[in-house]
Amino acid sequence: MIAELGHFALILALAVALVQATLPMVGAARNQRQWMAVAGPASAAQFLFIAVAFAALTHAYVTSDFSVLNVAQNSHTDKPMLYKVAGVWGNHEGSLLLWITILALFGLAVSVLGRNLPPGLKARALGVQAMISVGFLLFILLTSNPFARLDPAPFNGSGLNPLLQDPGLAFHPPLLYLGYVGFSMAYSFAIAALIEGRVDPAWARWVRPWTLAAWIFLSAGIVLGSWWAYYELGWGGWWYWDPVENASFMPWLAGTALLHSAAVVEKRDALKSWTILLAIVAFGFSLLGTFLVRSGVLTSVHAFATDPARGAFILLLLVVSIGGSFSLYAARAPWLKMGGMFAPVSREGALLFNNVLMATGAGTVLLGTLYPLFADALSLGKVSVGPPFFNSVFLPLMVPMVVAMGIGPMLAWKRGDLAGALLRLKLSMLLALAAAAATWMLQGGSAGPWWAAGGMGLAVWLALGTLAEWAERVRLFRAPLAGLPHRIAVLPRSAWGMTLTHFGLAVFIAGMTASSAWKSESVQTQKIGETVTVAGYAFTLTDAHEVAGPNYSALEGTFTVAKDGRPFAVMRPEKRAYRQPPRPTTEAAIHGTVLGDVYAVIGDADGKGGYVTRLYFNPLVPWMWAGAAMMVLGGLVSLSDRRHRIGAPQRARAKA
């Protein structure tokens, strides 16, 4: 009964979305206030119905109602409650429902928080949002109904993939979707602006916080996924350039570019048509990702039920929405009023350079991800494009970007003084070179990989450049020290946000470089009592025995780890065997230090009293997570800036 209610609620939501997609648009075109005003209540009603549907599916999962096909295929009574709930989005149909729930939530947010928006812009943006809703609701109702019944209902369900039964992965998809769907806001506002034919700083002020919020969610989602891979897959890898990972990375790159170009629109009323284009591209990448993950056109390690019919439907959505938007762009963008001017060497110029490299990076990832498909379709043979390609093409592209990130914030808007900026950065430059040289010496020259010195040098350059810029802002050495606390206190939060995020990236680069360059590992068969030393850590296997979990049994090993003869930690990795579905997983034991992670994995018994053990020291990996956390935190700090606070722009303008 409740499942049918959910299904019915989705149909009602579709009806409401159809109204919301048409009336306000017509109203905006004819300047009829009442018609435009439909958008607000419609978005509330749409959210309500979709929330009811989501609640209905969650109810079916929580109560283990196996007469619902989706629950029977993806859940099991033995599953802990957290994973029953997470199971709602651990499958194709449920994840789509989460997708549109978030979409409706964003629509509701616009209508509630956007009281000060110009009515035409608001009506059109909500209308475009509703069009996306219509597309996805049709997709769910026609191809992927999560409420389909199963008769007779099985006694128990087939369970959730044990790899997904993990707190990290439980929250990875919702965060990713908040990011993907969040870009729909910038997109809807971009389309609304194209229809109106006007893009101005007020528009950018509206779009920036939404884009920033989406960027924060997407960043957090990607990092959570990486972190999960790092501790769950059992050998310390965290990024594989797999098509599905790339599918989330492309919108991130486009979104990062959008964030920076929207700043130029807001501050300088320039780069307008480029920003509109990026807004379309960022959301287009989100939709493309949805297509790639669910259509089966590419092979990926990430399991998702793929189905060409669904693929065809998403492709149709993609063509209508993104193809349509690009056509609208081609028709309207040339008539957008030209904005503020700036010299190539200026803050805008640096941001544009950043955009060029980000866009090239996103294009490279797109090309590499889809090249096997291109080659196959053109009968050029089957090719594989794997990590070696991306590492050797994408990473070098990011080098000039990081170099520019040190300089850009030092340049003035409109026209800057490159020589002056470099002069002010000479200490950072010298120290970066010194760090590179020191890295080279410490790793024993060519005994380590050649790029490690470059990576560490870049990290130091970016960190110091960012700090130098901060020091200038607060006039650390150029004004009386007494006023410093005040100057720090009045520094706008958006400035803090940038400093934190850029510094976080520097920390991340250091972690990434070190962990890729100097990982130590040892794989062997260890008997109880035997000691193996990795990177100065002596791992003694003291015990291994079976333990029972709620829906699995596990082999738990105990390592007593000593460093320099002193006890360091006791580590207990597990190798689990889940019962339903029957699958093994590894649970690595990780003990973090400032300099790196001590990482232990236990494998099968060899039947002669020994166990396969994999012991690692992953240098500076915690820096990666800390750097990523700083980037997300920087985004949050920036989002809390008064000037970004939603609804503020109009008021601020009214006051001026």
Place this chain on the structure above:
Amino acid sequence: MSLPRPAALAVLLALAAPAFAADPDEMLKDPALEARAHALGKELRCLVCQSESIEDSNADLAKDLRVIVREHIAAGESESQIKKYVVDRYGDYVLLRPPVKASTLVLWLGPFALLLTALGAAWLVFRRRGGQPAAPPLTAEEQRRLDVLLKDQAK
């Protein structure tokens, strides 16, 4: 992809199994040779898996290829000889770093073409503005006066 549902499910589950590097008994005694074999294995695609290398997969075929790669390394063969051995049997598909040839030129040159296009587009942004020469940067003195003015204005 017309596998019946349970079969498709079984395939997915098998493929998403936790990935492992080489077992201890496969590894070469000499760490330098083992490192070479590992680096080479990272460039070879596991054929029964999705997009993993043979070093990252626990599939039987990946294990066999790891063993064979290590035999060839131990026999003193070069990386390119071993790659040729594998490509002779499995085609270019097995290489995670596609070889540069006519059919992959777009892939390898594409990013640079993209960069040039994007830089060209950015250049257009400046040229379009009537070719106005960028004014020379402010002198230190001008900058100071500007700062003062802006500060007054902000008050």
Place this chain on the structure above:
Amino acid sequence: MRRSLYLLPVALFLVLAGFLLGGLFLNPRDIPSVLIDRPVPEMNLPALAGRPADSGLASADLKGRVSLVNIFGSWCISCADEHPTLMRIKAQGVVPIHGIDWRDDPAKALAWLQRNGDPYDRVGVDPAPGRTSIDFGVTGAPESFIVDKAGVIRYKHVGPITPKVWEATLLPIIVELNK
């Protein structure tokens, strides 16, 4: 010139969408063999214990007659699905079938053949790491190769041979090669 620049995104997108549409009709897991039109790999596999000692499989055995080489294992579920079809092909008598027992326990393989019937003229044993099978570019079992009179591989079929595959694809090729 400027106007056309604004058309670039939609043009590029349409090209992309065209490829994506094409991609829906392609199978990314369908990897063609590079061994087609190449001589069978050098091999000299011992016979399966329990079958005649001279029924192993060597390259020379594949010359002079069109033959079907089938890579199988008693552990392989799809091989069991395919087996009845192989038995029917044997009964038809148009082509000898030779087996390569891949990564298998010979005792289990023999028991498996005794239980399900033995369609093979020759069976070569290829234990792990399956060098000969890898020489054939194996990606999984079962896989089957049509070898012509000169000992050249002419066709590869991945996955179980169903009656339909046999009738529609393999048999016509064999008939053609036998001419």
